[in-house]
Amino acid sequence: QHLTEHQLRDGIMQKAHRGRPLSREQKVRNGRLAKVRYVVEQSFGTLHRKFRYARATYFGLTKVRAQSHLKAMCVNLLKAANRLSVPVAA
Template sequence: GDLIQFKGSRGHPVHPLQTRMNRAIATLRYKVEQGFGTMKQRFHLGRARCFGAAKTQAQMAWAALGLNLLKATRKLQSGRLQPCPSSSPS
């Protein structure tokens, strides 16, 4: 599926089955949405700084790289990720 949640409107509430589906979708979506929220806040990506698809794509790629470095740093600091052993020359 497309993982778009169901929404009710005035006089037409969401069906209980759709509510259960929304909960299942939310367990997958929240991980991605957290990343986008961090990128918007930390890297000021609420609005693109560049004009043109290529420059905007490059900006997003740099932001994704920054987010991955931020996540790796946090995992190293918390001890959830162990650094690679340095290879000594033979």
């Protein structure tokens, strides 16, 4: 209901259970979701690996949100530098 109200789609992968394997359509859907998930997980991996973003350093929603946005900007700048093939020491 919440998804339809906000014009969103379900992006959760489906899981097989004992005695009930996934159908061909479910496997195809999971494969498509895996491609998107891979791209998103790479960004979070970069945040964790290069910018030590395992948990928030500050208290308070405003400060934590600001820290998250700044680190996300850093990831985007690093991606841009890599696309331009500029050596970056990060």
